[in-house]
Amino acid sequence: MKNIAAWILGMSLSGLAFGQAATIAVGTPLNIIDTQKSVVVQTAKGPVTITRTMTPCAKNGGNLQPLVPVPGVHPVGEIEILEALSDRNAIVLDMRDTNDRVKGTIPGSVGIPYTEVAARMNELGCKKNGSQWDCASAKKVYAFCNGPVCPQSPMAIKAMTRDGFPANKIYYYRGGMLDWDALGLTSVKDEF
Incomplete structure (x- = not known):
């Protein structure tokens, strides 16, 4: 029941985050x-x-997000994202809703919507130990969403760290797809 309520809340917030630009x-x-x-x-x-x-060119009308959404998280730019794409100990994580991801994303990134990432930390190298996550062997996560005013990655990062993911293994690309596209970097479409 608690998971269903969290999912409904997440979907409601998702609608706010995605409906703004339109x-x-x-x-x-x-x-x-x-x-x-x-x-x-x-x-x-x-x-x-x-x-x-x-x-x-704005992707949404949200508020400016902090460069460090949780103490210990590392802010990164495009060069670090490019390097992470070939690091087998890292995962570049598109935390946007699938509806945005299919319109264009960073090649080689993995999509887990921000409303689901805290429940899917096993895909990041964590193991469930009873009701707690053990993230000692977790990969470095390079998280992004729509850009500097998008609240999705910061919300997911807060949920991840709350549930046991180490903040020092999270690298936040605040520029997200807004900066990626503005710089003319290659995107791929129809990725799920």
Whole structure:
């Protein structure tokens, strides 16, 4: 029953995370951090208000995510992702919903939706020991989702560490598919 409730909650949050880009018009003001829509900075020419608006290339209208979602997690960029793709002790993990993954993902990545990853840590090298996970032999996980404003990877990382996955074995690619695509790096489609 508890798993069913978690699944329903996850699917509801999934709808919020994925439905935003399709329903937010270009030019719409967006939050920067939490409910904050602007930040005022002092410059040599006086105060400047920094705002954020929906753009054609934005993947969703979420809030900016921290570079380190859980203490001990390592932030990484594209070079580290490219290196991890050939590291047999690492897994590059696309934590987005399958509906986004099939539209384009990093070649060689594995897809486990963020709503399922904490329950599927056996696929990351952990073993179930009663009700606890033993992750002593876990692979290094390079986690990504839609980009800097996507909450999916941070939510999954928090769930993983809560359930016993070591934070120091998680590498967070905050740039995600937004940065990957913006840099013109190769994507593959129709991956499940």
